[in-house]
Amino acid sequence: MSDLKFGTSGLRGLVTELRDDVCRAYTLAFLKHLQSRHDVPADGLLLVGHDLRASSPRIAAACISAAKAFGMRVENCGALPTPALAFRAMSLQVPAIMVTGSHIPDDRNGLKFYRPDGEIDKADEAGILAFLDLEKPVVSASGEAGLSKEALSRYVARCASLLPAGALSGRRIGVYQHSSVARDIIVDILAKAGAEAIGVGRSDVFVPVDTEALRPENVAFAEKACRELELDALVSTDGDADRPLIADENGNFLRGDMVGLLTARFLGADAVVTPVTSNTSIEHCGFFDKVYRTRVGSPYVIEGMNRAGSDGCRTIIGFEANGGVLLGTSVAVGGHRLDALPTRDAMLPILSVLGMAAREGLSLSGLVARLPARFTASGRLEHVPADKSAVFLKSLENAETMRGFFADAGLVKDSDRIDGTRVILSGGELIHYRASGNAPELRCYTEAASRERAAELLAWGLERAGRALNDKEFSR
Structure with missing residues (x-):
């Protein structure tokens, strides 16, 4: 158990440590905590989803079996982006468990827990650990549950509503698919917006893509793809699609905090919430009425967004230096209402940045060049x-x-x-x-x-x- 610990993105550890009995124990602890602190009924609904790494289906089955033994009804959402699972859970006001190690190597994995109103916080982590008991009897309930595509389809519809049909017409967009759980829906959503979407680099084995620590081969791949395919941009995500990766027409990757800044501008934010590790272009650009700085980690960004709401801010966008954007309030975009989604999302910034460049008739490099040079x-x-x-x-x-x-x-x-x-x-x-x-x-x-x-x-x-x-x- 030494490698299992809560970090800024949920419980993480080696796959060898995430045995079935351990995953069941954490699931039961999570449900008992919700029952005691958040009035979640023992016979309520729990959503479970997972990414594409090799160990994820097995771990998801262990979580499902524990939830069923506890008395919960389970909606098995299968393989889907973390924000898709979160959106479905918050819409239904039910809890969820996402099995994902995000960008870390395939020999590791993790569990990300959601309350009915969103991500758990540090107090919830302590509550889960207080209920943790690894000496539980063997759970006899089956880990099987019928697959539901409702969460994924609703998320795709949400993303597709962000840009009007034809908004990306004339743009050639490469999609670095690797093992991202969103690799197919990105192509479909971009095509619906009018882009010529070209899938590249698809992998049958898990590829750990860290949007904050790109490897030399990632950089070389982007430069080659943009040059040889004459792309206007290359886009991708990490493993569970809550962090975006965007390269301009030259294959140069945009920093995550610049992606967040541009997304907030596109959505008309009056308040931005971001950790202290994001650069100060956010203050220097003058686009936003208020900028709130937080500690590193989405729980702290969410706290900051709540503070901005208490201060009377109307359109609140949170983001981290990794580029994941959290939508703190509902926004109106292109005649559609986009509901708040206070968890990291990769599709929102990808579509916002591409849509902003197309709307203003600029290349991505030209769009970034207008920002303060930091x-x-x-x-x-x-x-x-x-x-x-x-x-x-x-x-x-x-x-x-x-x-x-x-x-x-x-x-x-x-x-x-x-x-x-x-x-x-x-x-x-x-x-x-x-x-x-x-x-x-x-x-x-x-x-x-x-x-x-x-x-x-x-x-x-x-x-x-x-x-x-x-x-x-x-x-x-």
Whole structure:
């Protein structure tokens, strides 16, 4: 059980740790927690879905068998995007379990839990763990349940309503299909909007595509596909289709936070909620009345969206640096009403960015070129225990220590501790340290007016933190 833990995207761990009895135990703990804290009836409806990794159907069956033994009715939604399952669950006001490891390798997997009103929060995680008992009797109920396509069809209809017919006419859009659970519906939805959608790179084995840490082969693939197929864009998602991947006509990938910014602009947001790791173009662009910064993780973005709603904001868009967009309020687009969906979604930003470029007669590179020029870089120091990171970050709370630490990089103009320590230097450059939420790592993020300077600051930041962590005061 050592590798099973809640992170920013649900319960994750090795497939060997996610045995049937373990998955059943977590399912029962989740349902007992819902019954005790959220008034979910023991004989109510539970939705279960999964991604395309090899272990997912088996894990989904274990969850279904536990739910049936508990007395729940189960709608088996099969393979579908996480936001499709969430949309169906929130529409019916019932709980759901998505079996997915998102972008992590095939030897790992996870469970993502949804209350009837959306994603669970940190208090729910604690509640589930409080009910967890791995010494339960063997569950005798079958893990079989008739397959329902209702969740997937409703999600496709939702996505198709975002752009009018013909909105993408004349655009050649490549779809990097790999093992994304949305690989077929992306092609269909883009075609309905008038694009010439071309599927490429389909895989029969699971491919871990991390939208925040693209491999060199991902970059080379995009450049080659865009050049040889003369594409206007190449789009894709991670494994469970809650994070988008968008490359322009040259095969250059758009940063996730820029995708979120453009999506919020397209949807007419007056308030944006995003973690501190997203770059400051969001403030500099002047498009939004309010920008709320949060800690890293969708539960914190959702908290921020709730705060924006309490502040009277009308159209609230949340997004993370990975590009996943959360729709905090209903919006009217193209004569259609798009209901709120406060969970990460890949199709909403893909369609918004492509639709915005087409509407304004621009290439994707031209669309991005109109945004403030801010460049970011990120890296990490591995094998740094959480307690050691905590001592290091705590030391930077002292103003004098902070000024001395960053003296070689520049004069500290401002700082915050929303998630770790983030400083803004006198020239507007930014250096941010935070401890990883799911690994023994200290992460460093930088931002500057040029790509070269951001990389230079990152190299300095990692070297400087490494020296500090090796000092006697940090070696305890």
